Amino acid sequence: MIFDVHILGSGSAFPQLHRNMTAQFVNVLERHILIDCAEGTQLQFQKFKIKPSKINIILISHLHGDHYLGLQGFLSSMQLFGRTKPLDIYAPAPLQDIIYMQLKATGNYLTYKLNFHPLTSTETELIFEDKVIEIHTIPLDHRVYCNGFLIKEKIKPRRINKPACDIENTPIAMMHRLTKGEDWVQDDGRIIPNAQLTLDPVRSRSYAFCSDTKYAPSIIKIIKNVDLLYHEATFLHEMLARANKTKHTTALQAGEIAKEANVGKLLLGHFSVRYKTPELLEEEAKTVFENSIAVSDGDKFSIG
Numbered sequence: 001m002i003f004d005v006h007i008l009g010s011g012s013a014f015p016q017l018h019r020n021m022t023a024q025f026v027n028v029l030e031r032h033i034l035i036d037c038a039e040g041t042q043l044q045f046q047k048f049k050i051k052p053s054k055i056n057i058i059l060i061s062h063l064h065g066d067h068y069l070g071l072q073g074f075l076s077s078m079q080l081f082g083r084t085k086p087l088d089i090y091a092p093a094p095l096q097d098i099i100y101m102q103l104k105a106t107g108n109y110l111t112y113k114l115n116f117h118p119l120t121s122t123e124t125e126l127i128f129e130d131k132v133i134e135i136h137t138i139p140l141d142h143r144v145y146c147n148g149f150l151i152k153e154k155i156k157p158r159r160i161n162k163p164a165c166d167i168e169n170t171p172i173a174m175m176h177r178l179t180k181g182e183d184w185v186q187d188d189g190r191i192i193p194n195a196q197l198t199l200d201p202v203r204s205r206s207y208a209f210c211s212d213t214k215y216a217p218s219i220i221k222i223i224k225n226v227d228l229l230y231h232e233a234t235f236l237h238e239m240l241a242r243a244n245k246t247k248h249t250t251a252l253q254a255g256e257i258a259k260e261a262n263v264g265k266l267l268l269g270h271f272s273v274r275y276k277t278p279e280l281l282e283e284e285a286k287t288v289f290e291n292s293i294a295v296s297d298g299d300k301f302s303i304g
Helices: 041-047 071-080 094-105 162-167 172-179 217-223 237-246 251-261 279-286
Strands: 003-009 023-028 031-037 057-059 087-092 114-119 126-129 133-139 147-153 206-210 228-232 265-269 292-294 300-302
Touching (some): 003 041, 023 041, 041 071, 071 087, 071 094, 087 094, 094 114, 133 217, 206 217, 217 251, 228 251, 251 265, 251 292, 265 279, 279 292
Parallel strands (some): 031 057, 057 087
Antiparallel strands (some): 003 300, 023 031, 126 133, 133 147, 147 206
């Protein structure tokens, strides 16, 4: 039951030798998702042994270069590798023109269908779902239109309580209806409650990605109780004035968001290049939310 988050880039502004800019690879039950695609992301795929051909969904938070400038190269590489399966991109609407303008200018073409889904709403919305997962936007407060993303499993079916079903001689034909929460109404009208024949479903898991944004308490209701939260922490709180001016968040503020949202674990990233190591940012966040981790490129987190 895979739900993994692989950090490909955890810095901001421009690449460093030890820390690339924002990109993440998320595998949810073999749904392979790329969140943001800074320049150099393809090198990170190679470095951390991730097959980019697996990706079928790309989520772009906003159109600042340290979050999307690697995308055009990625799309071209997929064409060079002979990709044929469709690729879905969810991103701010202007990116569609940028992609096709560059393809036209270079005389390039794609060997696969590119499905572009423009994002324009300033309210949270469901942008993708299948039988087992959903993806919602998280409106953020940045200098340009920007979204985070909430990826979560749908509520799972109830589990059959086999010993209880054996005692009641529950017919096989009834099992599927029991997993949906129905009671068993017998031919003589006797009702056996669903709770007697089933167990609670396995808990559904969730991950929220929030970068870039000014301190935004409005997101708390959207990310409430998520298992894992990635939140930007560009500055230490001593640089709050700079954070407010550039519409970024301090490590302390990220910890406050995590605490108020009652998340399971907080991942800190998008660090300013002024910080050579992230330990001080992690320590600051831990003053309000103990389960905080400053991430590094290559870190992998599994939601159990």
